[in-house]
Every structure is written in structure tokens, then in C-alpha cells.
Amino acid sequence: MDYRILLREENEAVRERLELSLDRIRSIKEEDARLPYGLYFKRTAGFLGMIRELLTARGIGEKELPESWEKLSLEELSDWNHRLYEDILPENYGESFANPDYAADCLGKEFGPLLSFLYTELRGCIVYAFEMRLEYIAILCEIFLEVYNLFTQAWEEENETPREQAVRDALYWYVSDYVDLHLPWRIREGLDPALSFAADIIMDSDLTDLRYLYQYGEYVSDSERRLAAFMASLPEETIEKMAHTYTEGYRRGFEVMGRDLSKKKTVVVEYQLGFERMIRRAVEQFRSLGLEPVCYRAAVESLNRRSNGKRGYYGTSANRQYDYDHRYDSALYMGNAFKERKLSILKTAYEEYKDLAAMCAGPAVVETFGEEEFEPVNKKTAFSLNDHQQELTLSYATASRQIVNQYMPGDETSFTIIAFPRPEIGPDFEEIFKETIRINTLDYDTYQKIQQTLIDALDQAEYVRITGREGNETDLTVHLHTLNDPSRETNFENCVSDVNIPLGEVFTSPVLEGTKGLLHVKEVYVREYLFKDLRLEFEDGRVTEFSCGNFDSGKELVKQVILNGHSWLPLGEFAIGTNTAAYAMAKKYNIGSKLPILIAEKTGPHFAVGDTCYSFAEDSPMYNPDGKEVIARDNEISLLRKEDMSRAYFSCHTDITIPYNELGDITAVKADGSEILLIQAGQFVLPGTEELNRAL
Known part of the structure; x- marks a missing residue:
């Protein structure tokens, strides 16, 4: 209809x-x-x-x-x-x-x-x-x-x-x-392909005629016009390659996690204006997999807006300070009664749309990077959440995620994320775009073998020590789970090109007890904010102190953006990125600080604060290509779900990467104190991984 x-x-x-x-x-x-x-x-x-x-x-x-x-x-x-x-x-x-x-x-x-x-x-x-x-x-x-x-x-x-x-x-x-009007619609537009406003624009418009951009009602900047024109200029085989990498990663995500994609009927397609030519081809490919697209707009009303970033489809912000000023407008009405009313309506809405929810396979996201740095101004006149409202907001996020998981179980869905640059990245935009396509399509088998070599060494360790150099003061010890049967079990997932594109990491959920030290990064871009001299201190896997050096209210912004409003978070992930080609691209074009987390996390070791990578799916077995089960799916916090779900999850997972040029050594330390050196002075030294140094 x-x-x-x-x-x-x-x-x-x-x-x-x-x-x-x-x-x-x-x-x-x-x-x-x-x-x-x-x-x-x-x-x-x-x-x-x-x-x-x-x-x-x-x-x-x-x-x-x-x-x-x-x-x-x-x-x-x-x-x-x-x-x-x-x-x-x-x-x-x-x-x-x-x-x-x-x-x-x-x-x-x-x-x-x-x-x-x-x-x-x-x-x-x-x-x-x-x-x-x-x-x-x-x-x-x-x-x-x-x-x-x-x-x-x-x-x-x-x-x-x-x-x-x-x-x-x-x-x-x-x-x-009007919560009972706005919230159910929000749920429905994220599940129902019949709400096809954006899908109709994608599939029915002449995408060589840039007038189509103005049919959304979003703000259209020169960036969208340049991006759409560039996409229109690309040969069909390039568009096909971009779309296939995106949709094949989605399909493969279900495959490697042992989930049945054939039971699903819809896929949530999230993108930014200007990418419609690629998205149209992706929709055709998704349909060949039996999936209809669901496209929903990033929320404009305060009830549904996110304080940290946008989800759905959207254009360039007309004014990022405007967005920042109104990020906490919910302070006007957030209270105990409102929170409970909103949760009740959320539950009712999912019950109404439970058939649509059961058919949804999960999101397929196209991210962008390259926007100019943004240093927000904190205004006393803007609404802000008091301590009680922050607690209520975080409590709502946890409770709402539990409701969503009832109707869309995390062990039955998947996702994929891919990223491309925007024209604002500079005069080398077209070259960076083409290089990003290359990075997104690196050889699966080559990286799988190299990463397995790293995993085999890491699986011998009791803990891993990571240090910085060249002014990076990182000195962090990360404890690993004990493998009861190393012939059949592993701590690290071998991540190639499926849900997180591009390929290039091995990751684990660390043991919190004994995980301690300082994580320091000179520059890192997180959710549109460039943090300089970022410091996070850990004790027993929990953030105890945090700061950054480039914002007047740096500590508060770290809490808001990186800790998602929490006063502390556990270390949910430790990973070693292996995509040295992405790092080389960043160095060549001097865009390291502009890379999104999705790519940046592959350019060095990274650490995620918040939930583990397996949140709400910890009890579902996960296997590497070599057949070993990844047993490090829980930590001491996520295990609390068995007693009290509200204490187990934080509804966030924020990655922070140390780039190779700031990285000192990564050493796997065995229980007997002997060491296996994986990386020394930012170079891979473990036999079988030297190929990764060629790009460096």
C-alpha cells in the first residue's frame, strides 16, 4: 500500500x-x-x-x-x-x-x-x-x-x-x-516495511536528479549534494561491490553466529542522505535474501531523540550546537511516573507489533566520517538532567532494552555496520572514498589465518600487558578467562568481514578482577567529538577516574559521551586490531582523528567500556572458523543477569583505540610468568603476523 x-x-x-x-x-x-x-x-x-x-x-x-x-x-x-x-x-x-x-x-x-x-x-x-x-x-x-x-x-x-x-x-x-501516540509510532516505523516513505524515495526516484534529496524534509547541505553527485558518477560495478560488501557481511553475520536468516522477513536499513544509489542496490540484494527494507528517520521529537548520536536515516545537521543544546530536553518531564508510563507504553507497543518484531533480522548501518571537529558550548540556560533524572534515564535504557530483547531476542538477530567518508573530509575526498572501498574489501582468508596465529598465542596467556610510547602513557594489564579445554575452547573471536566492516580484529571479554592500569590516547574521535589527551584509569576492570584535555568541561563530556552518563563502567572488550591498511590510509591523508570507531578500532588495540560484545546473547554458543568455541562471552558484571537483570547491562559499548604510532608493546604473559611478545614498538613481531607490517 x-x-x-x-x-x-x-x-x-x-x-x-x-x-x-x-x-x-x-x-x-x-x-x-x-x-x-x-x-x-x-x-x-x-x-x-x-x-x-x-x-x-x-x-x-x-x-x-x-x-x-x-x-x-x-x-x-x-x-x-x-x-x-x-x-x-x-x-x-x-x-x-x-x-x-x-x-x-x-x-x-x-x-x-x-x-x-x-x-x-x-x-x-x-x-x-x-x-x-x-x-x-x-x-x-x-x-x-x-x-x-x-x-x-x-x-x-x-x-x-x-x-x-x-x-x-x-x-x-x-x-x-501523547507518549501513547509518539512511542508506538516510533516502534512501528522501525519494524513495518509498509511505512515506506524513505524506501519509496530510494527505489522510485531518479537518483541522477539531485532534486530527490529534498523530498525527505531533512536539511540538505552542500555535503549531501556533493556526495549524491559523486555516487551518481561511480561505475555500476563499484556500486555493486559496495552494496555486496554491506549485504554479504550481514548475511555472513547470521552464518558465523549460527542463526537462521531464513526465518526473518525484514532488515532495518540505516543510512545518511547521499548514499541512495548504493542503498537501492543493497535493497535489491536484501530482497534476494528474502528481506524487505525498513527505513526510519532519526527522531525529531524530544521523547524519542537520542542524547548521543542519531539512528535511522538523516542528513547533515543544520547546526550541531543546536542539537547539543537540546540533547537533554527530557529534563523538563523526566520523573518516576513518566519513566514508568513510558515503559508501560513501550511494552504495549511491542506486544501490538510482536509479529513484525519477530520477523525483523536487525539493523544494517551505513556510517559516515570526515565531519569537521566540533567543540560544544555548554550553556547554563539549556536543560540538563539532575542526578535523579540521570539515574531514571539509565534505568529506562536498561529496562527498555530488556523489553526489546523479549520481542527481538539478541540471539536470533544480527547486524552489520560499514563506513564511508563525507566530502567534508577534505580535498582528497574521492581518493579517500576509493581507498575506503579497498579497505572494506580486503581478503577474508588472508586475515583469518593471520588472526588465528595471534589467537593461538593469546590463548596461552593468563593476562596481556599493553604499553604506549611516543608520549602515550598507557600501561594496562588485561586478565583473560581460564580455558578448561584449550583444544576446543578459545578466549578470542576471529573477526573478519561480517558484522563489523572492515575486517581486522581479534577480541575478547576480559576478566575484570586483576584488570587494571591506565588507558591513555592522545586523540580519539567518539560520536562526533574529538577528545584529546583522554585518560581512563581502571581497577578490577572498572573505570575509577577519567578526564580529557581539550574541553572546558572535559570530565563531564567524557561521562556523557564515553561513559554514556554513568559514573563508572566495566571494561567490556579488549581487542587487537590488525587492519594496518586502514592505519596507512589514515596516515597518508592525515585523517586518523576523523576515522569512525568502526575503522579506528581495527588500527591498533582497542578497549570498550560498557557491555560485552555478547550482551543479551551470552548463553548462545559462538564458534571461530577453526571450530573452537569462544567461551569469553561473560564477565563478572554480565553474570549478574542471573540474579538481577538491571545490574548486568549498561546499554552502551564505547570503543577507544591506541593507534600503532602511539603503541608500545603487547605481551601475552603465561601463568608461569613466561612471555610471548606479539607487538613491539608498534610492529607485529609474532612469527606468522609479519605480513601486517607491510602497510606500516
Whole structure:
């Protein structure tokens, strides 16, 4: 069924309600509204008037787009896109009510953050208008009018403002009352291929005509245009190779984990705008595997937004500071009652869509890298979570993951992730892109054999010691599990090109007791932030101290981004990356700090804080190509699931890599104290692994 037809009945039911609200909003510009609040309401009413214009241009819920919209030129569509997003672009953000500093300066510290929150929520109308989700727009118009009426009523009563609590309550109940609308839809759009808004753009558009980029409603920058044009220029065999690496890695992930892909019917395809030509070919390949694509947009409403990064499909951020300022908007409403209500609705939604959930094979993700460094400004006017709210947020994340696992068991699904550069990476973009394709398709068998040589040595060890050099102060001891039957058991997984592309690592879940020392990295890029002089200290496998040297509030940002809001995390993974070709590419083009974790983790030893690599699937056997079972799937924390699930998981897994040029030695130490040197001064010295040094 066509996506617009699917929503037609719902849109018809709400059309009159929406029109009444928009009529009332249009009249605000003629009314005598007391300054400074009148400026906010008139300007915001003007934005909603532009949304009404957009709805009219796009047919207001008709089953097909009007011919007039289809005939808009690239320049006209670009103008529309600029109008919709210009208020939050960096050059205009200083005087935008989306900016909590500006809102507080104009409207006061009491009402500024509240009205900035409201305006940010209203900006979601842009994508709702493109998707023709008229009920969402009607709800937002109504809460805007409700808040406006609170002010006009206060003015009529000769008061300067309404009570702050009255405005706060109105916004709280807007979120709380509509959790049962927003959250179930969010679950459904991540499971139901019938919600085909993005899939239709991918499969039905002329991808050589860049006008297609403007059909999403996302902000479209020069980066998306350049990327889409570059993709259109690539020969068909290159596109085929890129897509096949991505989909074959997904298929092989099920194979190596012993899971039955034939029981699944859908795959969640996550990507960034500009990659549609590759994604179209991948969709065709997924369909040959019996999988229909599910494409969902990165959330725009605070209820579903992630504080750390985006998931789904999305374009370049119009303003990363804007995203950062509103990352904790949930502080307005997060409390015990709200958390429990949200969990209850989540459970109900998954029960409603349990058949769709059972058919979902998991995500296939295309990441990008190369964005310019971003150093956020922490604003006192922006919402922030207090300690209790942080605890509730983390508790919700753990409990929600348990619910999801009931309907989509981790031992029945899989995933794959692949990454490519964006044009912002610099003038060598095209060369880096082609080199990334080469790195993503290195020979499976060659690396499998070399990595098995490393594993055979590591399996003799009681612990591994890792040191740094050239100013890197790392000195870390990682303890390993005891192998009861070394002929049939192993501690390390031999990771080649399946779920994590590119290939090139051996990894384990360490024993926490006895794992201790300092992990130090001069530079590492984590979730869009470049951390310099990052330090994590461990005792019995737990982070005890942490800091970085390049942010005013460095410790707080480490806690937010790397520890995912936790005050401590266990060491969930230790790995040795073997993709020296990726490291060589990074050195050649001086892009080491811009590599995503997905590639960077293969360019040296890496350490993940948070859950193990096997979270929620620890009891499912895992075997290497040599037939040995990987027994290091648990640690002392994950084992707590058998007593109290809430204490076993942290809903995060953040990798940090020491690059070869900062790496000193990696030594496997046996129980009798004898040593096997694997890497010395950043070079592979274990016999059988020397081939890896050629790229270095």
C-alpha cells in the first residue's frame, strides 16, 4: 500500500482540527501581544504559517504529490529547504528562539528555556509535513495555542506573565499525554516495511536528479549534494561491490553466529542522505535474501531523540550546537511516573507489533566520517538532567532494552555496520572514498589465518600487558578467562568481514578482577567529538577516574559521551586490531582523528567500556572458523543477569583505540610468568603476523 494512502484516513479525521488551529495561529500576527513575549509568539506563528504553506504545496495529505511540487526546480527546492532551516543555521542561531541563551535573554530565565523547548518541538513540523503526519502537526499547533492562551489570559488579568508552573505543566502534559501516540509510532516505523516513505524515495526516484534529496524534509547541505553527485558518477560495478560488501557481511553475520536468516522477513536499513544509489542496490540484494527494507528517520521529537548520536536515516545537521543544546530536553518531564508510563507504553507497543518484531533480522548501518571537529558550548540556560533524572534515564535504557530483547531476542538477530567518508573530509575526498572501498574489501582468508596465529598465542596467556610510547602513557594489564579445554575452547573471536566492516580484529571479554592500569590516547574521535589527551584509569576492570584535555568541561563530556552518563563502567572488550591498511590510509591523508570507531578500532588495540560484545546473547554458543568455541562471552558484571537483570547491562559499548604510532608493546604473559611478545614498538613481531607490517 502506498505510504500516503496508508495515512489518508488518519489525516482526514484530523484535517478540520488542524485547519482551525492554523487559522487561529494566523491571526496572532494581527493581535496586540505584550513584548517581549509577543515577539516570540508572532515569530513562531510565522514559522507555523510557513508549515501551512508547505502542506498546501505538498497536497495536504492527498494520495499523490501535486504536479506543481513535482515540477519545482533544484533551485526552488533548495530555497524551500533554506527557508525551513535558516533560523537555526549557525549564522542565524544567535538570534533564534531555538537557542536557549537567546530565549533566556529575551524572555527571561524562567520562561526562556521553556519556550525554547516548545519552539524546538514545533520545528518537528517540517518533517511531519513532508511525511504528511497531520495529527502530529495538529497536536503541536494546539500546545502552542495553549501556551499562548496562558499568556493572553495573564495579560487580560493585568499580569505580566502566567505562572511559570502553569506553562511548565502544559508542556509536561503535552509530552505525557501523547507518549501513547509518539512511542508506538516510533516502534512501528522501525519494524513495518509498509511505512515506506524513505524506501519509496530510494527505489522510485531518479537518483541522477539531485532534486530527490529534498523530498525527505531533512536539511540538505552542500555535503549531501556533493556526495549524491559523486555516487551518481561511480561505475555500476563499484556500486555493486559496495552494496555486496554491506549485504554479504550481514548475511555472513547470521552464518558465523549460527542463526537462521531464513526465518526473518525484514532488515532495518540505516543510512545518511547521499548514499541512495548504493542503498537501492543493497535493497535489491536484501530482497534476494528474502528481506524487505525498513527505513526510519532519526527522531525529531524530544521523547524519542537520542542524547548521543542519531539512528535511522538523516542528513547533515543544520547546526550541531543546536542539537547539543537540546540533547537533554527530557529534563523538563523526566520523573518516576513518566519513566514508568513510558515503559508501560513501550511494552504495549511491542506486544501490538510482536509479529513484525519477530520477523525483523536487525539493523544494517551505513556510517559516515570526515565531519569537521566540533567543540560544544555548554550553556547554563539549556536543560540538563539532575542526578535523579540521570539515574531514571539509565534505568529506562536498561529496562527498555530488556523489553526489546523479549520481542527481538539478541540471539536470533544480527547486524552489520560499514563506513564511508563525507566530502567534508577534505580535498582528497574521492581518493579517500576509493581507498575506503579497498579497505572494506580486503581478503577474508588472508586475515583469518593471520588472526588465528595471534589467537593461538593469546590463548596461552593468563593476562596481556599493553604499553604506549611516543608520549602515550598507557600501561594496562588485561586478565583473560581460564580455558578448561584449550583444544576446543578459545578466549578470542576471529573477526573478519561480517558484522563489523572492515575486517581486522581479534577480541575478547576480559576478566575484570586483576584488570587494571591506565588507558591513555592522545586523540580519539567518539560520536562526533574529538577528545584529546583522554585518560581512563581502571581497577578490577572498572573505570575509577577519567578526564580529557581539550574541553572546558572535559570530565563531564567524557561521562556523557564515553561513559554514556554513568559514573563508572566495566571494561567490556579488549581487542587487537590488525587492519594496518586502514592505519596507512589514515596516515597518508592525515585523517586518523576523523576515522569512525568502526575503522579506528581495527588500527591498533582497542578497549570498550560498557557491555560485552555478547550482551543479551551470552548463553548462545559462538564458534571461530577453526571450530573452537569462544567461551569469553561473560564477565563478572554480565553474570549478574542471573540474579538481577538491571545490574548486568549498561546499554552502551564505547570503543577507544591506541593507534600503532602511539603503541608500545603487547605481551601475552603465561601463568608461569613466561612471555610471548606479539607487538613491539608498534610492529607485529609474532612469527606468522609479519605480513601486517607491510602497510606500516
